[in-house]
Amino acid sequence: MPLFLGVIADDFTGATDIASILAREGMKVVMTIGIPRPGFDIGDAEAVVVALKSRTIPADQAVSQSLAALAWLSERGAGQIFFKYCSTFDSTAAGNIGPVADALAEALGAEIAVVCPAFPQNGRTVFNGHLFVGRQLLQDSPMKDHPLTPMRRSDLVALMAEQSAHPVGLVPHEVVSAGEAAIAGAFAAALSEGKRFVVVDAIHDAHLRVLGKAVRSHRLLTGGSALAMGLPQNFGISRKAEKSNGTSPAAKVKTAILSGSCSQATRQQLLRAKALWPSLRINLDAVADGQSVVEEALAWARSQSESVPVVIYGSADPAEVEANQQRYGRERAGAMMEQALAAIASGLVADGTARLLVAGGETSGAVISALKIKGLTIGAEIAPGVPWTTTLAANPLQVALKSGNFGGPDFFERALEIAG
Numbered sequence: 001m002p003l004f005l006g007v008i009a010d011d012f013t014g015a016t017d018i019a020s021i022l023a024r025e026g027m028k029v030v031m032t033i034g035i036p037r038p039g040f041d042i043g044d045a046e047a048v049v050v051a052l053k054s055r056t057i058p059a060d061q062a063v064s065q066s067l068a069a070l071a072w073l074s075e076r077g078a079g080q081i082f083f084k085y086c087s088t089f090d091s092t093a094a095g096n097i098g099p100v101a102d103a104l105a106e107a108l109g110a111e112i113a114v115v116c117p118a119f120p121q122n123g124r125t126v127f128n129g130h131l132f133v134g135r136q137l138l139q140d141s142p143m144k145d146h147p148l149t150p151m152r153r154s155d156l157v158a159l160m161a162e163q164s165a166h167p168v169g170l171v172p173h174e175v176v177s178a179g180e181a182a183i184a185g186a187f188a189a190a191l192s193e194g195k196r197f198v199v200v201d202a203i204h205d206a207h208l209r210v211l212g213k214a215v216r217s218h219r220l221l222t223g224g225s226a227l228a229m230g231l232p233q234n235f236g237i238s239r240k241a242e243k244s245n246g247t248s249p250a251a252k253v254k255t256a257i258l259s260g261s262c263s264q265a266t267r268q269q270l271l272r273a274k275a276l277w278p279s280l281r282i283n284l285d286a287v288a289d290g291q292s293v294v295e296e297a298l299a300w301a302r303s304q305s306e307s308v309p310v311v312i313y314g315s316a317d318p319a320e321v322e323a324n325q326q327r328y329g330r331e332r333a334g335a336m337m338e339q340a341l342a343a344i345a346s347g348l349v350a351d352g353t354a355r356l357l358v359a360g361g362e363t364s365g366a367v368i369s370a371l372k373i374k375g376l377t378i379g380a381e382i383a384p385g386v387p388w389t390t391t392l393a394a395n396p397l398q399v400a401l402k403s404g405n406f407g408g409p410d411f412f413e414r415a416l417e418i419a420g
């Protein structure tokens with residue numbers, strides 16, 4: 001079976017997001033955590049998603065990790081490469097998306113590549129080159145207060161031009177609505193004007209599906225996960241009937257919900273989860289002070305009933321995050337909370353937890369890395385862009401990695417219902 005598509009994702013929730021969309025559209029997908037060690041078997045995968053944790057690291061490191069992932073995927077014959085970043089174009093002030101896209105385009109000899117973070121099912125649309133979250137411009141949305149990647153601009157052409165060394169063009173929605181040939185014409189025009197990247201408008205899924213057709217011959221694609229929905233058709237693959245996750249409804253599985261996401265959607269979901277199940281808040285000052293926060297959290301979890309999930313979270317509102325960042329610095333505050341939650345996850349798994357829901361992209365990266373998970377297979381979709389997954393291991397865990405802003409208020413209940 002040829003490997004049609006190789007995906008390089010800049011965080012772990014983003015990786016399960018795009019893997020879920022490709023699987024939903026009928027592709028056999030395997031997700032690897034980082035670049036696999038020699039001997040990793042991709043089986044009969046038609047798409048492989050390499051999950052990196054490169055969104056907020058220095059640009060030169062993000063570039064070298066992404067190029068290493070590209071080399072690994074190319075060795076396995078990947079015909080097309082997709083650089084997956086966030087549907088809210090999350091990047092630090094230094095900005096990794098441009099440098100990584102530049103390096104991948106260079107290595108692949110890609111003359112032109114699209115930039116399209118749109119994910120209409122989750123309210124992210126691109127209109128006249130501006131990124132909207134629901135009815136708000138990105139810069140007015142809660143993303144302006146993200147702990148690590150506050151987004152204060154919405155003009156994608158300007159954002160990409162600032163980060164990339166190459167000129168950036170725009171294919172507006174009228175052209176996308178006019179169909180595949182019109183889009184191809186716009187790509188050709190952009191190329192003749194010396195543009196290397198083109199931001200493409202997409203307001204609804206039909207735009208993404210036609211764009212998918214129009215990029216059939218592109219070596220490199222860049223964007224959010226929804227851009228992938230139009231790709232499997234190019235390889236003659238079509239959507240299959242929904243399959244269940246395969247968990248026995250009678251199974252009693254020790255479950256934990258861990259959250260380091262401070263996003264508005266997660267905080268709402270946590271309010272509901274806390275009303276339903278036992279919960280414990282992790283105090284960043286206690287972590288910074290070297291107190292035995294991890295041991296105490298594990299002791300607390302052991303004292304709870306095994307028949308309900310435990311909820312352990314560091315998530316806080318923007319004012320508290322700001323205060324913590326003033327005290328400890330942005331990166332250190334984030335890293336301390338991530339490490340505490342990751343250590344708690346390891347302890348919970350050692351204590352028999354076999355089902356983990358993790359909220360937050362960076363948090364998921366820390367947790368999955370601490371658990372030394374090598375890869376995941378993709379199961380049932382809980383909410384758009386958030387699947388249940390099973391770890392590739394002798395004693396598999398059932399894991400869901402939730403992007404901060406994804407899922408409705410009842411996300412955690414829904415996840416457990418589907419899990420059985």
Ligand SMILES: Nc1ncnc2c1ncn2[C@@H]1O[C@H](COP(=O)(O)OP(=O)(O)O)[C@@H](O)[C@H]1O
Nearest residue numbers: 147261263314316334337338360361362363404
């Ligand atoms: N109480 C807190 N104070 C400061 N930072 C926090 C706190 N709780 C969590 N964080 C940090 O906020 C960041 C959230 O990012 P992430 O996990 O990617 O969530 P999201 O998916 O919502 O973007 C992480 O680095 C996390 O450690």
Ligand SMILES: O=C(O)[C@@H](O)C(=O)COP(=O)(O)O
Nearest residue numbers: 013014017086087361403404
């Ligand atoms: O594209 C998206 O929005 C997600 O796949 C994603 O990357 C989310 O990142 P986090 O919000 O940091 O989890």
